[in-house]
Amino acid sequence: MNTLIDAVAVESRKARSAMVLWSTGALLALGVATLAAVVVVAGRGGDPAILAKLGPQAATGDWAALLATAAQVTAAGGLLAFGVGLSWLIGREFADGTVSGLFGLPVSRSDIAAAKLIVFLAWAFAVSAALTVLLLVAGVALGLGAPDSAAMAGLVRQLALGALTALIAVPAGWAASLGRGLLPGIAVTVGVLVLAQVSVLADFASWIPFVAPAFWSIHPDVDSALALSVVPLVPLIFGAATIFVWRRLQLDR
Numbered sequence: 001m002n003t004l005i006d007a008v009a010v011e012s013r014k015a016r017s018a019m020v021l022w023s024t025g026a027l028l029a030l031g032v033a034t035l036a037a038v039v040v041v042a043g044r045g046g047d048p049a050i051l052a053k054l055g056p057q058a059a060t061g062d063w064a065a066l067l068a069t070a071a072q073v074t075a076a077g078g079l080l081a082f083g084v085g086l087s088w089l090i091g092r093e094f095a096d097g098t099v100s101g102l103f104g105l106p107v108s109r110s111d112i113a114a115a116k117l118i119v120f121l122a123w124a125f126a127v128s129a130a131l132t133v134l135l136l137v138a139g140v141a142l143g144l145g146a147p148d149s150a151a152m153a154g155l156v157r158q159l160a161l162g163a164l165t166a167l168i169a170v171p172a173g174w175a176a177s178l179g180r181g182l183l184p185g186i187a188v189t190v191g192v193l194v195l196a197q198v199s200v201l202a203d204f205a206s207w208i209p210f211v212a213p214a215f216w217s218i219h220p221d222v223d224s225a226l227a228l229s230v231v232p233l234v235p236l237i238f239g240a241a242t243i244f245v246w247r248r249l250q251l252d253r
Contacts, residue, residue: 003107007115011089015119020088025127028074028081033134036070040142063144067154070135074161075214076197078128082169083189086120090173090242091182099180099249113246117173117239121166128162157217164213164228168192170235170242177245209234 015021043061090113093099102112132155139147147155169189176185192210199211212227 011115011119029131037138039069063151071217078165083172087185091176094180110247124166132159171238174238174242
């Protein structure tokens with residue numbers, strides 16, 4: 001346990017000094033909040049052409065429009081951002097050639113992999129919390145007033161969506177470990193993103209773990225919350241697979 005704690009401390013220091021994580025997190029949080037605010041402003045403008053593209057919900061220009069837009073963008077953009085972040089956390093060791101130095105440390109490689117996953121989840125939750133706060137600030141700044149109970153429920157759902165999206169991005173860590181680089185992890189993230197979006201648009205397979213968070217966020221009025229119970233299977237399975245790959249990691253192949 002002590003070695004795992006030490007590994008988490010070291011990986012945390014690496015993450016805090018990593019511009020990739022800072023920039024990716026800032027781009028997601030600021031980008032989603034800004035886009036959601038733009039939709040509210042456009043909805044208030046009442047331009048028929050814009051409203052036809054944004055959908056009927058955008059026409060309300062209220063908290064519901066702000067949070068619905070944020071949820072839809074987070075379901076896709078969040079998965080990509082978190083997948084890139086985890087791919088970098090793990091793949092950089094191979095890309096930078098620092099993985100060989102890890103074999104000489106008094107910490108097992110499985111503990112190092114577990115520490116990377118823990119740090120990733122902490123980073124992703126921090127980004128999700130920052131995004132939720134920015135949405136609250138944006139709503140107040142746009143004159144939507146103090147959020148009522150429905151808006152507060154939407155903000156909580158937004159925070160939960162960010163955390164759940166981070167969980168289904170864990171396969172990127174396994175792919176980056178198996179493929180020994182950033183690109184395999186990013187490729188798997190894109191594949192999961194395509195699967196989720198196609199399934200949601202087709203309105204089926206809400207019980208697929210990769211689909212459940214997006215389906216739940218886009219259709220909150222549908223009884224889909226129970227399907228979220230399968231989401232933890234993704235980090236459990238692929239997190240264990242990542243640790244297994246690192247435990248058996250060899251330098252010659």
